[in-house]
Amino acid sequence: MPDVLNAISEALQMAFFMFWEVLWPLALGFLISAVVQALVSRRSVVNLLGRDDLRGVTLATLLGAASSSCSYAAVAVARGLFRKGATFANAILFEFASTNLVFELGLVLLVLLGWQFVAAEFAGGLLMIGVLAVAFKYTLRARMVEAAREQAQQGLRGRMEGHGDMDMSVTDGPFFRRLFSRRGFTSVSHLFYMDVASLAQDLVLGFLIAGALAAWVPNSFWQALFVSRDPVVSAVWGPIIGPVISLLSFVCSVGNVPLAVVLWNGGISFGGVISFIFADLIIIPILNIYRKYYGGRMSLYLLATSYGAxxxxxxxxxxxxxxxxxxxxxxxxxxxxxxxxxxxxxxxDFAALAVVAALGWQFLRTGGVEMLRAMESAPGPEHAMVHDHDHHEHHH
Structure with a gap:
């Protein structure tokens, strides 16, 4: 029994050590993401993603990166865009950009693994989106899209439904006036905690699983799995096996990065780490959401094309x-x-906690808890959840 308790204690300790290392970049990433979302209206995005051409792909990529989301929220947002008029291909590309080309992911990668992984993540993310765009252009049939649209209009629930339809942007007035206004601060605080809430489960799971694997699984197991003694084979095998491990891990978004550190320590190739991180949108729970949103056939199609990319x-x-x-x-x-x-x-980290506390105070006093409850609701296709900041402000 003492050995079991010691093993659990060691795993928890390792998980906490990693969390402490990345607390400030996580907070900074969430803050930057919240500021961007507060100043860019999601309602204006749909109008720009209605055509499958180079401009549409480019805008889907740029706007997706600007609207950083956790994987579940990104999937919900993509369906919302598709239902409101975006093409299916652009909605999915937007989804991939909003989870793989984002601030918090880059900052955590920088702190834990180094700038080379950040550069590879963004370069590879752009390449993956390009590959998907080409694949969609030549393999996605109109009848599949129509079947997916019919399924999407049924409004079956996934996760983070409210996140997909909620628009809390502040769009009136000059940039800095909006940013430093009371409404802007409230919007940033709500978006900050909405992102934290949507990612909390995956972050906790990611740190705990990473701590457990680091403490309990010997490196010899990973080295054998990744064929690390043969660099040529390992370089090819890593990107093939990496997404499979991610698919089975049930962890997505930034929560993948602690696991990536374990795999890198274990000998997976550089490209394998990158492919592993990309695969947060094909984990089993998200494939099930694809099935609900777009039907079984489209879910399998997205699995095949995404994995290949x-x-x-x-x-x-x-x-x-x-x-x-x-x-x-x-x-x-x-x-x-x-x-x-x-x-x-x-x-x-202490500075980050001070910022988190300040945002938390504004969040609590302006109806943030009610907003979080609404985030898991599933509004009908005719609704757009536009959050009214002023309604919740307390005036003294």
Whole structure:
């Protein structure tokens, strides 16, 4: 019994050490994301995504990256865009951009794994979206899209339904006036905590699973799984097996990054890490949501095309970075064993907690709890949940 308790304690300790290392970049990423969402109206996005051409693909990518979301919220938003007039292809590309080309993911990758992984994530993300756009253009049949549209209009529930339809942007007035206005601050606080709430489960699971794997699974297991003794085979096998591990992990969004650290420590290839991170949109719960939203056939189609694009992006990015000499040497990432100390990380974490507290106070006093309850609701296709900040303001 003491051995079991010690093992659990070690796993929890490793999970906390990693969380402490990434607390400030997570908070900063959520804050930047909230500011962008507060100033960009989602209602204006639909009008720009109604055509399957280069302009539509480009706008879907840029606007998706600007509207950073957790995976479940991104899927809900994509269906909302599709139901309101965006093409199916652009809605899905928007979804992929909003989970793979986002601030918080890049910041956490930078802190835990280094700038090379950040560069590869964004380069590979753009490549993956390009591959998907081409695949959709030549393989997505009109009858499949119509069947998906009929299924989408049924409004079956997934997760984060309110997130998909809620628009809390502040669009009247100059940029800085909107940003520093009372309504702007309220909008940022609500969006900040909406993102935190939508990602909390995946983050907790990600840290706990990563801590458990780091503590309990020997590196020899991972090295055998990833064929790390043969660099050539490993470079090809990593991007193939990476998304499969992600699919089975049930963890998505930024919660994937702690697991990526474990896999990198275990010997997976550079491209394998990138493909693994990309695969948050094909985990089993999300495939089930695809089935509800678009039907079984489209769910399988999205699994096949997405997996192929992830593998290809991982292979290409891994090879290019290897040729350029940008792949870091495999070395143990000590974040699991780095105890909190009085260093810059601790001071930045305390600063982040102060910002979180200030946003939390505004969130609580302006109806934020009610907003979170609404986030899990499923409004009908004719509704758009536009949050009225002023309605909840307390005037003294």
């Amino acid at each position: 992830m593998v290809l992006a991982g292979l290409v990015v891994g090879s290019v970075f290897q040729l350029l000499g940008l792949v870091p040497a495999h070395q143990f990432i000590a974040v699991f064993q780095t105890r909190p100390s009085w260093n810059y990380t601790t001071f930045l």
